[in-house]
Ligand SMILES: Nc1ncnc2c1ncn2[C@@H]1O[C@H](COP(=O)(O)OP(=O)(O)O)[C@@H](O)[C@H]1O
């Protein structure tokens with residue numbers, strides 16, 4: 001590859017694929033820029049992992065084009081895999097080996113200079129557990145180890161399949177911080193998720209996928225701001241009872257009831273609510289995210 005600057009690290013054009021005779025993935029088109037976190041968001045069975053398998057060279061009988069760093073997926077050589085790291089949804093580790101032995105083994109498969117194993121273990125809070133066998137690890141520990149396994153050869157492009165799935169909120173938060181730290185180092189990252197919170201917090205751009213089709217592509221912020229208006233909900237007292245009111249944020253200044261309640265100091269609570277990515281997903285695709 002050399003150090004050739006390729007602005008679009010990933011280019012997918014008119015991509016279609018099927019496991020059977022029934023068409024499944026079809027007409028997928030997108031580009032991912034260097035340094036971007038790009039999300040595939042969709043319900044279970046939508047085809048997110050399949051798309052990742054195509055991009056990582058595991059499914060080659062597709063039509064159209066899927067290129068990483070200018071190389072067509074079906075033409076990847078062993079040497080090409082130095083460029084990509086994959087964190088599969090289900091950890092693939094040797095249970096009878098220790099964490100350190102696992103990382104040493106996977107590091108030995110690459111020609112790239114590999115990252116420091118102690119530093120990697122430390123970055124995910126596993127330094128003290130490096131010499132324990134993986135069979136004695138909890139699910140969260142295995143997920144963190146599987147994640148650093150994908151980083152061991154310092155790849156340019158990372159594929160993370162449902163990186164927070166099955167993690168408790170604390171471990172999910174740690175995982176999200178680790179992903180952002182890798183992005184800050186300049187990696188290009190593809191994430192699949194059915195979790196709209198993760199997509200909103202992590203992704204620079206998100207593609208909505210349902211039934212093997214791309215339904216929409218934008219930044220989480222644009223999705224949220226362009227659809228549905230922010231509403232303001234408030235409660236107030238009237239004849240000793242609590243009543244509720246609502247207005248659009250853009251009309252707060254001209255809502256006569258709200259103005260009067262504020263002047264009379266009768267508001268008991270007030271809050272605004274933006275639509276979530278989930279609301280937008282349902283509105284645009286008609287499908288639910290689970
Ligand atoms: N190896 C396979 N052979 C046949 N069908 C498969 C295979 N892998 C996945 N599928 C089917 O393809 C569809 C999409 O699966 P997948 O890409 O894993 O979805 P997602 O990751 O969005 O949940 C599902 O209906 C699944 O059953």
Ligand SMILES: [Mg+2]
Pocket residue numbers: 048049050089161162192
């Ligand atoms: Mg999947």
